[in-house]
Amino acid sequence: MKIYLLTILCVLTLGCKGKPEGIFIEQIGSNKIHYKLITNPKNLDRPMVVVVPGSGGSYMPDKYLFGLVQSGYDVLSIAYVGKRGLPKKIEQVPLEYLKKILLVEKARFPDRKIVLLGISKGAEYVLTFASKFNLVDGIICYSPSSFVLPNHVGLKKNEIQKSSWTLNGKEIPFAELAYFSDKAGRVTYNKYITPIFDDIAKLDKSTIRVENITCNLLLLSGEDDMVWPSTRMASLIQSKINESNSTINVIHKSYKDCGHQFVWFNKEKPTYVPEYQSMNLTGIKKHKFLFGGNKEATIRAMVESKNAVITFLNNIETTHNSVFK
Numbered sequence: 001m002k003i004y005l006l007t008i009l010c011v012l013t014l015g016c017k018g019k020p021e022g023i024f025i026e027q028i029g030s031n032k033i034h035y036k037l038i039t040n041p042k043n044l045d046r047p048m049v050v051v052v053p054g055s056g057g058s059y060m061p062d063k064y065l066f067g068l069v070q071s072g073y074d075v076l077s078i079a080y081v082g083k084r085g086l087p088k089k090i091e092q093v094p095l096e097y098l099k100k101i102l103l104v105e106k107a108r109f110p111d112r113k114i115v116l117l118g119i120s121k122g123a124e125y126v127l128t129f130a131s132k133f134n135l136v137d138g139i140i141c142y143s144p145s146s147f148v149l150p151n152h153v154g155l156k157k158n159e160i161q162k163s164s165w166t167l168n169g170k171e172i173p174f175a176e177l178a179y180f181s182d183k184a185g186r187v188t189y190n191k192y193i194t195p196i197f198d199d200i201a202k203l204d205k206s207t208i209r210v211e212n213i214t215c216n217l218l219l220l221s222g223e224d225d226m227v228w229p230s231t232r233m234a235s236l237i238q239s240k241i242n243e244s245n246s247t248i249n250v251i252h253k254s255y256k257d258c259g260h261q262f263v264w265f266n267k268e269k270p271t272y273v274p275e276y277q278s279m280n281l282t283g284i285k286k287h288k289f290l291f292g293g294n295k296e297a298t299i300r301a302m303v304e305s306k307n308a309v310i311t312f313l314n315n316i317e318t319t320h321n322s323v324f325k
Contacts, residue, residue, distance in 0.1 A: 023069050025062060031085035035078040035101055038065055043074045047113040047137065047316050048105070050076040052098070054120035054143075055090065055277070058082040067265030071310055076105060080125070090121060091151035095129050095167045102135050113137040115316055117309075119263055120227070121164070124149065124208070127237070128165050128172060131209040138316040140218045140309055143225060143260050146233035146240075147196055147206040148174040153189075154281045155180060175199075175206035184285035186276070193228040210237050211244035218251050218312040220305045222258030226292030230260065253308050255301035259293025264302035265309070273298045 019025065026037040036059070049068055053060040058079045065075045080097060081087045102114060115138040118126030123141035128148055130139055150161035157179050163171035177192045196202050219237060221230040231254045238250045255262065261277075264270050273295045276288040293301075 019062070020066050020070060023066055029083070033097070033101055033104075034059075034080075034083040034086065035076055036062075037074065037076055037105075038062060038069050039074040040069050043069065043072055044109075045112075046072050046074070047115050047313060048074050048076055048109065049140075049313070050078065050098075050102070050105075050114060050116050050136075052078055052080070052116060052118040052122035052126050054122050056082070060119070064263065065265060067267055067306070068309075070267065071265070071313075073313055076101070089151055090164045091162050092166045092171065093125070093164060094169075095125075095132055095165055095172075098125070098129050099133055099135065113316055115140060115313060117142075119143065120260065121145070125165065127208045127210055127213070130215070131212045132167055134214045136215055137319075138215050138217070138312065139213070140220070140312060141234070142220050142263050142305070143222065143227070143230040144219055144234055144237065145193075145228060145230070146208055146210070146236045147193075147203075148172050148208060149193070149206070150174050150177060152177050152192070153180050153279065153287075173205045175202045182287065184282050184287050187287050187289045188226045189289050190226055190228045197232070207240070208237075210240050211246060213241065213246075214248065216249045216251075216312075216316070217241070218308060219253070220262075220308065221252070221254045222260055222262055222291075222293050222298070222301060223254050223256050224258060224292040224294075224297075225260045226290045227260040251308075251312070253305065255297065255304065257294050257297035258301035259291035259298055261291045262293070262298050262301040262305060264306050270299050270302050273302075 022040045024039055028035050051060055059077055068075050080093055081090055087093055114136045116126045116136050117140040119142045123144035126139055150163055161176050163174040165172040175196045219234040221234045223231045234252045238252045241250050261274050276290045278286045278288050280286050
């Protein structure tokens with residue numbers, strides 16, 4: 001409690017311009033770890049949500065996370081690429097990086113439960129991490145991958161694909177993908193991922209060992225995901241855990257006619273739906289990686305998935321056991 005109050009006192013001196021009343025942001029960074037705590041002092045006794053972003057790898061914009069804090073759950077927003085001392089791209093990112101952040105925050109707040117919330121590529125990171133370390137009380141995944149995938153987009157034909165993640169300095173086994181050959185313009189990326197399901201050797205090698213996860217999971221997917229088949233992969237995650245006779249609870253909510261990107265936590269109803277992620281791979285015309293889904297269905301999924309997240313967090317909060325105790 002003393003450490004927390006000192007933290008809030010320091011943050012108060014920075015002011016709160018551009019933030020809702022009662023919310024404070026503590027920036028924590030070095031040449032080895034980069035994260036920030038978005039908090040309201042009223043939330044101290046409730047679980048903390050560690051947000052692990054998607055393929056950008058750097059911080060998710062703060063304004064998209066304020067709604068979680070206003071709902072009663074402080075956010076630890078992390079960056080794992082693109083900052084000083086971190087990899088420039090999602091290639092051979094250590095699982096130990098996330099472990100280090102969790103252990104630092106657990107030392108500061110020893111009685112708080114911690115829930116990982118991974119988005120897209122961040123969900124792949126979170127699931128891979130939790131298959132190796134028993135350090136959190138719950139996991140939420142938006143548009144998850146059931147496979148470990150390589151750094152792939154933008155590689156030339158003669159460049160070697162590398163795993164996105166490592167443990168103890170060794171690559172986590174991954175599925176090699178067909179050479180990325182799309183010209184600039186609109187890209188349906190899931191055509192590179194779907195063939196994994198038909199390759200038994202590749203499937204066995206790259207599938208995340210989710211049966212080793214020891215905490216409850218909430219999986220959220222769009223059935224019209226054009227980035228990768230997240231509904232199919234979330235179903236595979238759920239079935240693998242159930243077949244292992246695990247005692248954890250796995251909830252999978254899929255949304256019809258919804259695409260890859262439907263993260264939303266704010267109180268007001270969303271009005272804008274992103275259609276693609278743009279990447280400048282050629283230096284001239286950009287690649288536009290299509291998310292899929294239609295606007296009406298995606299907005300509905302944004303609202304319904306937010307409610308599912310809050311319900312899941314409420315259930316974690318009222319569960320008496322914690323992995324740290």
